[in-house]
Amino acid sequence: MKLDSKIPDGHISEKWYKHRFQLKLVNPANKRKYSAIVVGTGLAGASAAASLAELGYNVSAFCYQDSARRAHSIAAQGGINAAKNYQNDGDSVYRLFYDTVKGGDYRAREANVHRLAEVSGNIIDQCVAQGVPFAREYSGYLDNRSFGGAQVSRTFYARGQTGQQLLLGAYSSLSKQIGLGNVKMFTRHEMVELVVINGRARGIIARDMVSGKIERYVADAVLLCTGGYGNVYYLSTNAKGSNATAIWRAYRKGAAFGNPCYVQIHPTCIPVSGDHQSKLTLMSESLRNDGKVWVPKRGDDTRNPSDIPEADRDYFLERKYPSFGNLVPRDVASRNSKQVCDEGKGVGGSKLAVYLDFRDAISRLGKPKIEERYGNLFQMYEQITAEDPYKTPMRIYPAVHYTMGGLWVDYNLMSTIPGLFVLGEANFSDHGANRLGASALMQGLADGYFVIPYTLGGYFAEGGLDKVTTEHEAFQAAENEAKGRLDRLLSINGTKSVDYYHKALGKIMWDNVGMSRNAKGLEEAIKKIKEIREEFWQNVRVLGANEEINQSLEKAGRVADYMELGELVAKDALQRNESCGGHFREEYQTEENEARRDDENFSYVAAWEYKGDDAEPVMHKEPLQFEYVKPSQRSYK
């Protein structure tokens, strides 16, 4: 396998400009002769499907939910970054680029990140034009807030529902194209196999989740916009249905998997309340604009938080990182919260939580202002915990939230399988080892609105696509594979439910491949995952049949893939003998317990190639070059 990142020559600020000119074009009249399959309808998928259909391509879009509007981008709360510099506070494309490369702990590709920063402003323009009701000042101008890892205010937001509003914007554009007949929409459909013909991605096998029918879809290109794999950990802030099956099936067909060990653990989530817990709820990072993180100085302090005087509180982020304070990046905040809890200073029943306190902000700004900024988040918190955050501080703890790793893509967002493009969280490209807050929405929409419309045209215009139909033997083979898997899952008829195995896998992942990792724990995890995977295939119980709505069968297919993907995450974490961003290896830390990166030996993207179920995957390296942002120890002090 050869990794060619296809980064254009020239100065960083001219690469994308030049590349757009160099990409071949498809004549407007010829666009309707080309077709694309888009899997997933979140920000990346919906924006791509709508934009490609506007250009004239034939698009088929697929989502597992009952409506495209329900993709999990909808749950993103805090905001979207853009280098508009409307605040006159020193922002620029270059600064957004710089902050993102630094925030990613120097493990992202400079050229991709610069392009992301370049188009960030266009995204805001596009969304406003679609009727996204961003927050505004009384003057009528757009308002901004700050997010972690930045010292400028560049985050645009719509209350605590920014993801919802951006997704509904993309969904409405997609809806228009569906209404016009330019996009065929398949809801309640799950991709279960990728079809590769003559070395190119040419279609998918999908299961109709209502009838159970296994169907074949052919196209000239396939776009995976299916999000991340955080649900490998069982408990995460992902939706219950968010899954990795599409990218994992593609990996097994030859798409390299980039940096699987880069998993983001978000610092501010509502803590676990018991064994019944089915998912975790995020409390937006934007809360750290006004909320102060602290624990009591003494671990045995059982006083009501409001009775604990200033002198007995440890505002540990402000103390350790005076220049960024509560707005340090996520990896730093999470690790420090874990550390104070490990020292026995955690709060709440489980002692696995820290306070996020709005007392000072409420007295400074008044309750109505806080309500306007975060009303829905406070309400959400109260529903879950039965505590009123206007009166008592929130209790928060880190949880799995986002995966920076994903399928390896080149500058054109194409994977190592020609014709297979990967957008949004599903690819690995822009966030390095740690994603900054409010950058996921930016990347999803950048890929869908402003990158793929150009690069997909370039791929088509190069030619070389044979005429194929769903009668091709590769479709038959892929369909057989998918059916065989489903039949096998249904025929095991063991004693334990799918959730039982998913929880068991999640525990191994959280304990050994979570916020801090070490070689011994990772080796143990790899061994345990293998064992549990074998047991799963011997003993899982999936009731019912394929030819009906069967939610256990849907879950079983996804969990079977997590059992393989989890092992790859652990293997990648084991080879990376350094700490960077979300990947913290206990063996590699400074005396102050900060991450110790090793640029000499690990400044590369790890791209894993599948070699068969009985063979070890092979790791390829794409060296990272930093011509503009010189790697240094990341300091937020």
Next chain:
Amino acid sequence: MKLTLKVWRQKDAKSKGDFKTYELSDVSPDMSFLEMIDILNEKLIDSKEDPIAFDHDCREGICGSCGLYVNGRAHGLKRGITVCQLHMRSFNDGETVWIEPWRAKPFPVLKDLIVDRSPLDRIMQAGGFISARTGSAPDAHAVLIDHDTAELAMDAAACIGCGACVAACKNASAMLFVSAKVSQFALLPQGHPERESRVLAMVAQMDKEGFGSCTNTGACEAECPKSISITNIARLNREYLKAVIK
């Protein structure tokens, strides 16, 4: 806590459904309502019974997937939340809880508690958009929108498309859903060029899908998990009237 659950079971769209009774003990007050159903499903799988099918995804009240009738109320008795945000501390030990799917003719039951809400998508496809081609937008500050108008638009835009308004309405009217989108775009200057064609197309599609008429009972507003106001319906009526008499 111990609960008696009466749950609607229906094999598929063609079969006839019925309530089945399940006893559940060890329910923790900290569980969400859907986690309580998860626990019941694990027990059913244990005893080789088909688990209860229900739509759910984000489990934080924003995706709009979940929608259950709980004790005769859409999303349960508490106002302003979805059923995934409902917690078991809202119930009493020993209580009998009735769980049903949305009941509305345009939303046929597909299995157990899952219904087909695709009519709402088709209303959006008919006109629920501002036609802004990717790449054609002017600078975001080219048109100013005063704070209060933007806030009003946001209030309407908060709709999650769960269908509770339809299920709660005795006429199975989708007016609250349609009015939320029409209002959002009518309030914002970007929505003005297509203002009339939009409202006509969306209302026509709503009627075609078989939703009933609005008789201003306000049940939709009372049950809406996002507390969307029926003043939006008044605005929809004004927008519609203006478009028709023009």
